Amino acid sequence: MTGGNAIRGTRVGSGPATGESERGESAPRQRVDYWCGNGHHVRPSFAVDAEVPEEWDCPRCGSPAGRNEEDPPSARRNEPYKSHLAYVKERRSDEDGMAILEEALTRLRERKGR
Template sequence: MAERTLRGARLGGQSFEDERGIEFAGRQQVAYRCPQGHDFEITMSDEAEVPAIWECPRCGMEALNLSGAKPEEKAEKPARTHWDMLLERRSEKELEDILKERLDLLRGGEIGPAHLHRKGPGKKKANA
């Protein structure tokens, strides 16, 4: 056998150290209740900052701390629209100029869908 082989111990086995002289960290039980009426407790360190909301292990809804701690209100930013982002890059005057230029190109047949510019049987060719 190789000299590095472990003898007399198995993986996941018991520790050979005893618990004399070991001082465990302080713990507290924190109670929560979800909107469905499920009550449960979570064990936390005495030093831990206790959250006001915890996910219910039964239904997954947000459960409130029974000690009365209220959750912080998060300041929500208003949704930015495409128009808001566009106005960050260009002024309204610039946008009006670009729109006018693109409409002139579209009406002149230089850009846009090909089916709008095909010469059909009833249409005459310009400059022919």
Template sequence: MVHPVSGFRGTRAGVTAGTGSSLQGGADHGSPLPRIRVSYWCAKGHVTEPVFLQLPDVQIPAVWDCRRCGALASRDGSEAAGTEALDDGYKTHLEYVKERRSDQDAEDVLAGALERLRARGVLPDELLRDP
């Protein structure tokens, strides 16, 4: 429970403009603040349409993350084509392993693991033998 004199005052999901300059809407529920839907297109042609408070055009972001593929999307679609090639630095576990090991190292590790399994009797000798 929040103390009635608390300094923390939030807004509801449906922010309204009450009397005066407050955005809170208090006891007299004013009309909802004007909203706009902005379209963003990624390089793959997906459309993302987040809703913003009606703000000056310069305050609305020029790029937004695509909800379908995660790539950057722009309002006119032209910037998105150039940003697709940017690397965000994320690598999968397999990519890290491939950086550390060559194909021959991978074959050696697999052969050693299969030999240990055969020695424990988990795998039959004829199964997965090199031809």
């Protein structure tokens, strides 16, 4: 539907008056190649004067990606979930655990015996 008084235009900021002269010049950029162990290629851009990291997280699989295509970094090892009992067993020996259990059972028996 076209009308004689329809507002015609373009996006805000896309007119001829706006541009690099108004916003300032863009910083010079460089593209850096990274490869992960799964064969994915990532190419983020950095400012020319920025320090480029040796590793970058692959956006496709989350593995670390390195700058050497022939020798990408190995995947990080995830520690399995530990239960509360596993942490307790790290702090206490089996003998300590049996002593604490006997103490608790003795108190329980005394309370029940009353």
